[in-house]
Amino acid sequence: MNKKLPFVLDEHYTPNPKPTLLLHSCCAPCSSSVIEMLREHFRITVLYYNPNIFPESEYIKRCEEQRLFCQSFSSPDNPIAFVAADYRSDEFEKIAKGKEHLREGGDRCIACYALRLGEAARYAAQNGFDYFTTTLSVSPLKDAARLNAIGEKLAKTYEIKYLTSDFKKQNGYKRSCELSKQYGMYRQDFCGCKYSLAERILSAKGFVFDADGTLFDTMGFYETFASEYVRSLGFEPAPDLREQIRSFTIRECCELLKSTYSVSKTTEEIYDEISRMIANLYAKDAPFKAGVLEFLRYAKSKGIKMCIATATDKNHIEAALAACNAEDMFEFVLTCSDVGVSKRESVIYDESAKRLGLEKRDVVVFEDAHHAIVTAKAANYRVVAVREETELKFADVIEANSDIYVETMTQLIQK
Ligand code: SF4
Secondary structure, eight states: OOTTOSBOOOTTOOOSSOOEEEEEOSOHHHHHHHHHHHTTTOEEEEEEOOTTOSSHHHHHHHHHHHHHHHHHHOOSSSOEEEEEOOOOHHHHHHHHTTOTTSOTTSHHHHHHHHHHHHHHHHHHHHTTOSEEEESGGGSTTSOHHHHHHHHHHHHHHHTOEEOOBOTTTTTHHHHHHHHHHHTTOOOOSSOSSHHHHHHHHHTOSEEEEOSBTTTBOOHHHHHHHHHHHHHHTTOOOOTTHHHHHTTOOHHHHHHHHHHHTTOSSOHHHHHHHHHHHHHHHHHHSOOBOTTHHHHHHHHHHTTOEEEEEESSOHHHHHHHHHHTTOGGGOSOEEEHHHHTSOTTSTHHHHHHHHHHTOOGGGEEEEEOOHHHHHHHHHTTOEEEEEOOGGGGGGHHHHHHHOSEEESSGGGGGOO
16 A cells, blocks of 8 residues: 555556546445545546345435535536446355355355445446546445455456545544535434444334334234224224324324214223223234344343333223233333323424433334334434324335334344
């Protein structure tokens, strides 16, 4: 490596005219200081090829950030061209197969570097570039020696020069932090793939869980209880009754049943009867969803503080926890009634974080309902969306507003 440069200008390098360089970039923040260092030596084209990024919305976000940075850092003397590949996540899945459980820095990452550098070498050779390299070594978590070994091997295969580098040297990483701040860039806090995202989630200090549909398998009951109750009184329920009451409290639901179906009982009597049905459900028929207990045990063993934030009555949740022998898992149960507002506002999450003694950034919210997911995300919480049959029609909203959408929580700890 040249004394004052974190990259090697080899014996073939000539400054006039500047040679062309295809610079593979993992993200705009990492590329910033690298482009700043290289632009006086090379005519740079940035290649954004990162099929490892998960989910696609994150890929699009990082890609757009990269495009904007190239545009704003470009000048007539030092133009920065930009090329983006389509999102081809299957290419990453193929090389990650069998290595899903490995920690960041292991063999999955080496294969991930090779995939991305391989595409950079192929593209550079096919398009007549003089050199190729990658921004990856700017990260303190990336092993420059391994990256360079991969790059040099590819250089031989594609008969193109590889720019040997360790861009974290000469304060490269520090400078990338300064520049990303200066340019107001989006700076992600996980490496990129779904496995690194799961690692990031599991490094949280606190988990806030919704109850129904997230922890407990109770949503089937809520889909049908009002119709069944109406039928038990001898009336035919409206086909869209479930939709009418979807965001209602139980009391609001009882008021609607009373006013719609000419029920001879008072609202209070309806409320008592439905409350008994619900109490019975939680005491006897509210099991944990698949994988929940295993996940809770894992989180507990890691010292992650956990609580429940729910719209359901506290007594019911406590009864269900007792039936599942899981009372000791949680620090507390907080309800929408306790905080005075529904999950259309983030108060219940903010109060949960506060009672756990944690900052928002250290807390992950687990939810199944799209409206609650939207609220938590808008309030800048990291959100794990848990698949629930009754919410599938909102899958697009859920995908767009969660960090990760899982079938079961055990997906996060799969070995
Ligand atoms: S942790 Fe980062 S380098 Fe490793 S496989 Fe995932 S995205 Fe690639």
